[in-house]
Amino acid sequence: MTRGSLAGAAAQAELAERLVDAALRVLAQHGSAELTVRRVAEEAGSSTMGVYSRFGGRPGLLEALYQRTFTELTDALAVVPVTADALHDLGELSCAYRRFALDGPHRYGFMFSRPLPDFEPADGLHAEVLQAAFAPLIDAVHRAGAQGLGATRAAYCLWCVMHGLVGLELTDVLRAPLTSWGVTGEDCAAAERMYRAGVQAMIAGLELHQAVA
Known part of the structure; x- marks a missing residue:
């Protein structure tokens, strides 16, 4: 050349x-x-x-943007320290995911909500970027005791809860329940506490236990 x-x-x-x-x-x-x-x-x-x-053209630009947004999610989860306590790591990963979503609601919506009906990622790209981004989550679930394909399924179930809670928070749907349950609107940490509680309940429901080395 x-x-x-x-x-x-x-x-x-x-x-x-x-x-x-x-x-x-x-x-x-x-x-x-x-x-x-x-x-x-x-x-x-x-x-x-x-x-x-x-x-x-625009489709190619959007696909490059789509890849970039997932690279940023990958980076956000990859910096969460890996410790000897996999269950703790799962909690920290879930909070890193929430911060990523709240830091860029439009970015998060572009990644997961398909806001542009004329844009669809190329075949296989969605699975590829998801696998890369959530590798730390799958690893932590595996270290917590899940084996083989069960680790992937457990991580998927956990992500569904994370995604659902974040989605409700981003659309302010949680605001009314928080008020009706006696949590004041000024309590900025209330949504985070509910998020953590939901994630921990899911982890417990999956019956994950710290793997003994």
């Missing part, structure tokens, strides 16, 4: 990175509905032709 072709490839890679960064900012600030080629190109200081030349 010549020096010129290397420079061209580097420029294309830099443009792709800049466009995905811009798409992530548009998503965070304005939501999925604003993820148009023109809006993202303007945010990136590029032209619409840059989007088409690098990604082939």
